[in-house]
Amino acid sequence: MPAEYEPTSIEAKWQKKWEEAKVFEVDFKKAKNPYYGLVMYPYPSGDKLHVGHWYNFGPADSYYRFQKMHGKDVFTPMGFDAFGLPAENYAIKTGTPPAESTAKNVKTMIRQFKRIGCMYDWSKTLNTSDPEYYRWTQWLFLQMFENELAYKKEGNVNYCPGCKTVLANEQVWEGKCERCDSDVALKPLTQWYFKITNYAQRMLDGLKDLNWPEKTKTMQKNWIGRSAGISLKEKVKDMDIELEVFDTVPQTYLAQTFTIIAPEHPLVSKLVEGTKYEKDVMDLANRVAKKKASGKFDIENEMEGIFTGRYVDNPFGTGDLPIWVASFVVADYGTGIVNCSAHDERDFAFAKKYDIPLKTVMEPEDPEEADKVRNLEYCYSKEPKGVLQDPDEVKGMYWKDAYDPIVKYIKKHGHGKEAVNYRIRDWTVSRQRYWGALIPIVYDPNGKAHPVPDEHLPWLLPTDVEFKPTGTSPIAGSKELKKRVEKIFGKGWTPEVDTMDTFVCSSFYQFRYLAEGNQKEFVTKDIVKKWMPVDMYIGGAEHACMHLIYSRFVTMALKDFGHVSVDEPFQALIHQGIITNDGAKMSKSKGNVVSPDTFIDNYGSDVFRMYLMFMGPFSEGGDWNDTGIKGVSRFAQKVYKIIVQNKKCDQSKSLTTALHIAIKKVTEDIERLHFNTAISALMEFMNVCDKQGGIDEESAKTFTKLLAPLAPHLSEELWELLGGEGFVIEQQWPTFDPKLIKTDTITIAVQVNGKVRGDFSAPVGISEADAIKTAKELPNVAKFIEGDVKKEIYVKGKLVSLVV
RNA sequence: GCCGCUGUGGUGGAAUGGUAGACACGAGGGACUUAAAAUCCCUUGCCCAUACCUGGGCGUACUGGUUCGAAUCCAGUCAGCGGCACCA
Numbered sequence: 001m002p003a004e005y006e007p008t009s010i011e012a013k014w015q016k017k018w019e020e021a022k023v024f025e026v027d028f029k030k031a032k033n034p035y036y037g038l039v040m041y042p043y044p045s046g047d048k049l050h051v052g053h054w055y056n057f058g059p060a061d062s063y064y065r066f067q068k069m070h071g072k073d074v075f076t077p078m079g080f081d082a083f084g085l086p087a088e089n090y091a092i093k094t095g096t097p098p099a100e101s102t103a104k105n106v107k108t109m110i111r112q113f114k115r116i117g118c119m120y121d122w123s124k125t126l127n128t129s130d131p132e133y134y135r136w137t138q139w140l141f142l143q144m145f146e147n148e149l150a151y152k153k154e155g156n157v158n159y160c161p162g163c164k165t166v167l168a169n170e171q172v173w174e175g176k177c178e179r180c181d182s183d184v185a186l187k188p189l190t191q192w193y194f195k196i197t198n199y200a201q202r203m204l205d206g207l208k209d210l211n212w213p214e215k216t217k218t219m220q221k222n223w224i225g226r227s228a229g230i231s232l233k234e235k236v237k238d239m240d241i242e243l244e245v246f247d248t249v250p251q252t253y254l255a256q257t258f259t260i261i262a263p264e265h266p267l268v269s270k271l272v273e274g275t276k277y278e279k280d281v282m283d284l285a286n287r288v289a290k291k292k293a294s295g296k297f298d299i300e301n302e303m304e305g306i307f308t309g310r311y312v313d314n315p316f317g318t319g320d321l322p323i324w325v326a327s328f329v330v331a332d333y334g335t336g337i338v339n340c341s342a343h344d345e346r347d348f349a350f351a352k353k354y355d356i357p358l359k360t361v362m363e364p365e366d367p368e369e370a371d372k373v374r375n376l377e378y379c380y381s382k383e384p385k386g387v388l389q390d391p392d393e394v395k396g397m398y399w400k401d402a403y404d405p406i407v408k409y410i411k412k413h414g415h416g417k418e419a420v421n422y423r424i425r426d427w428t429v430s431r432q433r434y435w436g437a438l439i440p441i442v443y444d445p446n447g448k449a450h451p452v453p454d455e456h457l458p459w460l461l462p463t464d465v466e467f468k469p470t471g472t473s474p475i476a477g478s479k480e481l482k483k484r485v486e487k488i489f490g491k492g493w494t495p496e497v498d499t500m501d502t503f504v505c506s507s508f509y510q511f512r513y514l515a516e517g518n519q520k521e522f523v524t525k526d527i528v529k530k531w532m533p534v535d536m537y538i539g540g541a542e543h544a545c546m547h548l549i550y551s552r553f554v555t556m557a558l559k560d561f562g563h564v565s566v567d568e569p570f571q572a573l574i575h576q577g578i579i580t581n582d583g584a585k586m587s588k589s590k591g592n593v594v595s596p597d598t599f600i601d602n603y604g605s606d607v608f609r610m611y612l613m614f615m616g617p618f619s620e621g622g623d624w625n626d627t628g629i630k631g632v633s634r635f636a637q638k639v640y641k642i643i644v645q646n647k648k649c650d651q652s653k654s655l656t657t658a659l660h661i662a663i664k665k666v667t668e669d670i671e672r673l674h675f676n677t678a679i680s681a682l683m684e685f686m687n688v689c690d691k692q693g694g695i696d697e698e699s700a701k702t703f704t705k706l707l708a709p710l711a712p713h714l715s716e717e718l719w720e721l722l723g724g725e726g727f728v729i730e731q732q733w734p735t736f737d738p739k740l741i742k743t744d745t746i747t748i749a750v751q752v753n754g755k756v757r758g759d760f761s762a763p764v765g766i767s768e769a770d771a772i773k774t775a776k777e778l779p780n781v782a783k784f785i786e787g788d789v790k791k792e793i794y795v796k797g798k799l800v801s802l803v804v
Numbered sequence: 805g806c807c808g809c810u811g812u813g814g815u816g817g818a819a820u821g822g823u824a825g826a827c828a829c830g831a832g833g834g835a836c837u838u839a840a841a842a843u844c845c846c847u848u849g850c851c852c853a854u855a856c857c858u859g860g861g862c863g864u865a866c867u868g869g870u871u872c873g874a875a876u877c878c879a880g881u882c883a884g885c886g887g888c889a890c891c892a
Binding site: 214215218219222223225227229245246247248249260292303326327328329330333334338339340344346347421422423541544545614615616617620622623625627628629630631632634635637676677679680681683684687747748749750751752753754755756758759780790791792793795798799801802803 | 806807808809810815816817818822823826827828829830843859871872873874886887888890891892
């Protein structure tokens with residue numbers, strides 16, 4: 001055997017052996033102790049796996065290996081989020097069909113994945129661009145459609161007449177196209193939506209039982225954005241139109257003196273149609289709406305509005321409310337119409353700007369300040385100790401106490417009812433793109449949407465398309481698809497040509513891994529019951545309000561449709577931190593991507609993965625720096641040397657103690673994904689061995705097991721050299737004996753007035769009285785305790801604290 | 805603006821109420837070597853006293869507080885990062 005640890009040959013050897021023995025292939029039915037460990041799958045780009053990938057996949061794999069050694073039947077799959085823009089852009093540039101470049105990339109990536117040495121079950125991999133996969137993306141769409149959770153709605157999108165294409169908000173610069181400078185038009189486009197808002201409350205309620213980072217839960221909570229309040233019904237004067245407004249501060253609703261409506265609200269044109277206000281109002285509304293859509297609207301400096309000439313008909317018996325168009329009203333929150341009062345900062349500012357009359361119904365207790373508020377010198381809003389003046393029922397009450405009474409009053413007088421609004425919007429799933437799952441919808445000659453029947457799934461992506469952007473989906477140009485639709489459904493029928501957002505593909509993949517490619521059924525119910533939810537999901541925090549929301553929604557919907565038995569897809573979740581380079585996120589465009597290749601060649605996968613783990617806590621990431629990798633490499637060499645060359649050594653008591661301390665520490669640390677301290681515990685143990693001149697065989701075997709999740713190849717090699725049976729990864733994780741951790745003597749520190757003045761060794765069982773007595777006799781302590789000792793504190797086995 | 809997180813040696817970090825700086829990196833000194841690499845040993849938060857053994861003071865972004873005792877708990881301030889941002 002070689003005198004030195006040579007990672008390259010060892011790693012290739014064990015990767016081959018694992019594969020041949022199918023160590024990581026899971027039999028869903030036979031498994032007794034199922035554990036589903038899932039890592040967010042990557043996009044198959046043509047580039048090599050970078051440091052960020054390794055930082056994600058390496059430690060995650062170590063965690064799942066740790067679970068496997070605890071007797072769990074760990075299933076950890078890997079697949080590819082293969083639809084999406086990069087492959088399509090590459091096709092536009094080179095003419096290579098996306099299917100071709102994607103397949104090539106996937107192949108390369110699998111090879112790179114195997115080099116990490118992760119225990120993925122490759123027999124159950126998936127690829128979202130594979131017809132056998134996207135068949136189920138389409139199936140999901142149809143499930144949504146049949147259950148009325150998918151609907152089509154016209155919405156405004158940015159359209160550039162110069163480039164003949166839809167633009168993202170980021171591509172619109174002050175109302176103009178960033179490329180050709182033409183005026184961007186708001187074009188109504190019909191898009192497919194999933195009704196995620198139906199599940200807002202359920203997603204909110206479900207959060208509390210999830211073992212997720214609090215931060216992520218808070219982000220989802222804010223994203224869903226529940227707010228409770230009242231909804232008021234009002235009539236437009238001289239028109240047959242009823243308005244509804246939402247208010248979360250009902251306490252001051254009687255101060256409302258005007259109503260505002262969003263510029264892009266469809267009702268605006270109806271309100272002014274045929275009146276002298278029409279031109280001015282519509283000009284402003286269109287101009288502001290366009291600007292808002294461009295995402296460049298500055299609320300501070302561009303608060304704008306115009307009177308519509310219309311009034312709300314005396315809703316509370318306090319007079320008519322003029323209706324204004326106001327720039328800052330959000331069209332798709334609540335009803336897009338708001339009642340305004342002097343008790344809201346923004347409403348107040350708007351009224352001051354346009355001289356709209358205001359009134360107050362709440363005042364501070366201080367009479368002088370109350371005068372100022374009544375005189376509208378400043379806006380007095382949402383003050384817990386504001387005193388209400390109107391109506392009589394709440395007169396004299398504090399604002400903070402008046403919510404319930406006023407709601408009661410509002411209901412009694414028929415002004416409105418309680419209501420809840422959510423900030424989350426329905427999910428737009430249409431994309432005018434080629435490389436995605438085609439929406440399985442066809443239109444009859446009258447334009448009515450019909451689902452593509454199940455027997456025609458997968459509804460294949462046509463290949464006779466031009467990839468160049470034209471303004472609509474490239475698929476619209478496919479003759480094959482048109483022919484296919486007419487052949488199946490009849491003359492005059494046309495296909496939907498949009499594809500689905502890739503987040504639809506990833507919203508259910510956790511189930512499809514369990515289906516093992518089954519084309520007859522989405523997933524087998526008893527397998528779902530046995531394996532779901534995912535026990536530990538690991539991936540980036542950037543998905544907190546996207547993928548992690550969508551997959552929760554889809555899982556809940558699938559449960560309601562009767563296909564799965566769980567409400568939540570991911571019981572536990574951890575985010576790895578981000579590895580930056582010089583403080584900046586690594587990206588190809590910045591040219592600061594660090595490739596792991598040279599490190600793997602020089603040090604091996606095990607050392608590189610351990611170094612990434614040793615850098616700091618997994619969830620915190622950090623700035624990339626390779627200066628420390630030598631330390632981990634030295635550790636690996638030392639392990640190899642001590643175990644391979646010096647194994648003839650007697651078991652010693654101090655070594656056993658050190659080993660059991662290590663078992664305890666490593667176990668606890670990996671459990672909470674603190675790999676960095678787990679590795680230092682192993683280093684400490686090795687340092688003890690080093691000092692003692694070796695390690696005995698039994699301890700070496702135990703140590704090898706502790707090392708197995710963190711350095712999987714090296715520890716297999718050591719296990720074999722030590723004559724262990726089977727694979728080390730299939731061994732039972734060692735347990736520690738608390739009795740062996742205890743030493744005979746302990747060190748007790750002595751503090752005087754909170755300052756450490758010395759310490760002494762004592763037998764473990766020393767009594768409080770003896771400890772204090774010994775402490776006082778220490779020369780350096782005696783020096784400081786002349787006079788009375790006022791207080792004596794003894795913390796068992798740790799310290800004596802004396803107060804003088 | 806709102807919400808959340810973070811702030812510790814030259815560096816990565818450890819310690820979540822009990823001896824701050826574990827474990828590493830780097831640096832300095834020494835051993836081995838013709839030499840270098842590798843390896844091994846010693847020192848390494850700052851300041852002061854000391855020939856030595858040691859001893860003292862300061863120190864976890866800043867200012868206060870609670871406690872016998874605070875990096876850790878509380879209040880406020882500052883800085884950095886992340887998320888949301890016209891949500892009535």
